[in-house]
Amino acid sequence: MSQETPETRLAALRSSIDNIDAALVHMLAERFRCTQEVGHLKAAHDMPPSDPAREARQIARLRSLAEEANLDPEFAEKWFNFVVAEVIHHHTRIAEDSE
Template sequence: MTESSSATGGEVDQQAQAELLRLRGSIDNIDAAIVHMLAERFKCTQEVGRLKAQYRLPPADPARERDQIQRLRDLAENARLDPAFAEKFLNFIIAEVIRHHERIAGA
């Protein structure tokens, strides 16, 4: 078997390995960007939570949440991302934001 042959017997083509490393590097960079964007988003939602607590507003805003879910589903569809996945992702974030708002209100 030559070095440029397909992966068999545990050997991986050097070009394929290089491409795999390049793609994984891109994935790692994207993951880092996602984490930083989420951190920035949560900084903003913490401020919202403080305002809600100050004005005795409820931690959850179902109308806003519905609008945001639909907006994210539309964005996902336009980006060729599964809208159901995008909705699950946003619901996870919304639940965390509400938890933060409840904690802030109770402080």
């Protein structure tokens, strides 16, 4: 029975990481497609680009999910805040373009 070399294991782990990165990019693209639609809906109905109450609920939800997944909740919150800032920027631009 042959044992896996460190180089073989490293290549396998990197391949998995590459696949996960590709999936994350596709998931983020889908998320932004949905948030773009939300932005158009908000602009069409004169709704504000951000919803602080929803954002707070989402942060609590994601922190809980992160804890369950053994991921640093602080990291999950930072990631969410980064994404939400970009979404709000998109929503603001959409609203300005629809005026």
